Amino acid sequence: LYFTEIKDFANLEKKVEEKLGINEVLIVPCNLEHSNLIREIGRVAANYLRRLLRTGDIIAITGGYTMSQVAEMMPFCDERYENTIVVPGRGGLGEEVDIQANTIAASIAKKIGGKYYLLQVPDNLKVENISLIKDEPSIQKTLNILGKANILVHGVGNAAEMSARRGMDQSEIDDILSKGAIGEAFGYYCNLDGEIVYSTPSIGLSLEEVENIGTVIAVAGGEKKAEAIKSIISPKYQDVLITDEETARRIISL
Numbered sequence: 475l476y477f478t479e480i481k482d483f484a485n486l487e488k489k490v491e492e493k494l495g496i497n498e499v500l501i502v503p504c505n506l507e508h509s510n511l512i513r514e515i516g517r518v519a520a521n522y523l524r525r526l527l528r529t530g531d532i533i534a535i536t537g538g539y540t541m542s543q544v545a546e547m548m549p550f551c552d553e554r555y556e557n558t559i560v561v562p563g564r565g566g567l568g569e570e571v572d573i574q575a576n577t578i579a580a581s582i583a584k585k586i587g588g589k590y591y592l593l594q595v596p597d598n599l600k601v602e603n604i605s606l607i608k609d610e611p612s613i614q615k616t617l618n619i620l621g622k623a624n625i626l627v628h629g630v631g632n633a634a635e636m637s638a639r640r641g642m643d644q645s646e647i648d649d650i651l652s653k654g655a656i657g658e659a660f661g662y663y664c665n666l667d668g669e670i671v672y673s674t675p676s677i678g679l680s681l682e683e684v685e686n687i688g689t690v691i692a693v694a695g696g697e698k699k700a701e702a703i704k705s706i707i708s709p710k711y712q713d714v715l716i717t718d719e720e721t722a723r724r725i726i727s728l
């Protein structure tokens with residue numbers, strides 16, 4: 475069991491909203507050890523998603539520990555959302571199974587009584603294989619659904635950690651980092667000014683599609699995430715950020 479402080483973060487939330495130029499920031503208190511902090515971010519995000527849910531929604535999600543906590547903390551819904559679909563935003567086989575987008579999509583769909591589609595493709599594809607794989611009917615079906623997503627919930631990674639976690643060669647990692655990569659989300663790596671400096675060859679949401687998604691929610695907090703968040707979050711794509719107090723303070727100081 476853990477307890478969270480009751481604190482009024484309205485002021486701090488407003489400052490982060492202004493700094494990042496997005497509509498809404500939700501902050502959880504920081505008096506928690508790392509895994510409980512991520513769990514708390516997951517809980518707030520799950521409840522946010524629960525309130526947002528309407529039948530017929532198509533929810534795209536990504537992988538990662540934070541997103542796995544969103545799935546874990548998602549309450550079972552009495553009302554069953556049979557016409558609601560949860561779908562991975564990008565191929566991501568290769569990560570630990572518990573934190574793969576496919577696993578998370580299935581788990582959220584079960585909690586809300588909805589359907590899920592899978593995207594059974596690795597993240598780091600050989601460029602020449604991409605169009606071949608995209609032509610597979612089962613993949614096409616998922617990509618069609620993904621193109622109609624109206625909600626996206628995604629994690630934000632630290633570029634150095636994510637490139638290592640995705641099993642890239644040291645020379646590739648050095649190359650990405652030398653280009654100034656600080657943060658990563660759904661395969662796109664950005665520098666501190668928010669410019670994309672690299673993207674992993676895979677299949678899934680394009681940036682144009684992300685731009686057209688009605689509600690995009692980013693979930694990220696804990697050590698080493700402030701710079702990554704600052705580099706990734708842009709009013710062009712995101713609407714909501716759920717993070718923690720310390721990370722929020724670091725974001726406004728950047």
Ligand code: BG6
Pocket residue numbers: 536537538539540541566569573628629630631632636658659660661
């Ligand atoms: C990945 C997502 O699986 O997890 C990324 O595809 C995200 O978009 C990353 O950056 C974040 O991971 P975590 O484990 O720090 O929540």
